[in-house]
Amino acid sequence: MFRQSRLSSGILEQNTYLWCPTCQTESRHHVHYVAGLLHWLQCERCLQRWDVKRVLLASAYCRMLPSRIATKPVRVTLEVRSHPLRFAASLPRRVLTKPLRLVDEAVDVVGLAHQ
Numbered sequence: 001m002f003r004q005s006r007l008s009s010g011i012l013e014q015n016t017y018l019w020c021p022t023c024q025t026e027s028r029h030h031v032h033y034v035a036g037l038l039h040w041l042q043c044e045r046c047l048q049r050w051d052v053k054r055v056l057l058a059s060a061y062c063r064m065l066p067s068r069i070a071t072k073p074v075r076v077t078l079e080v081r082s083h084p085l086r087f088a089a090s091l092p093r094r095v096l097t098k099p100l101r102l103v104d105e106a107v108d109v110v111g112l113a114h115q
């Protein structure tokens, strides 16, 4: 069981039950993703936190970004076919905010914010 919440364009937080090596039991963990990549997770029982090294996160992001860009036309086409009116209504805002969302995501990945 987990709760999912999206804080900004590139950050996703979930709660889930995982085995904690410190507590030696299954306990609820807070899992933090940035740009779809695991950023850190924390046991809510003992508060032990595990962080993914920034250099590894940035490296994974740089490897992932070209494929995200390459698959965007396919994803947009699928969205147009499944929800044409919703897509048309959201398009102006999305076109205007996409560059800002990408910058925000990159800032999150390299750790200039949200330490």
Ligand SMILES: [Zn+2]
Pocket: 020, 021, 022, 023, 024, 027, 043, 044, 045, 046, 047, 048
């Ligand atoms: Zn623990």
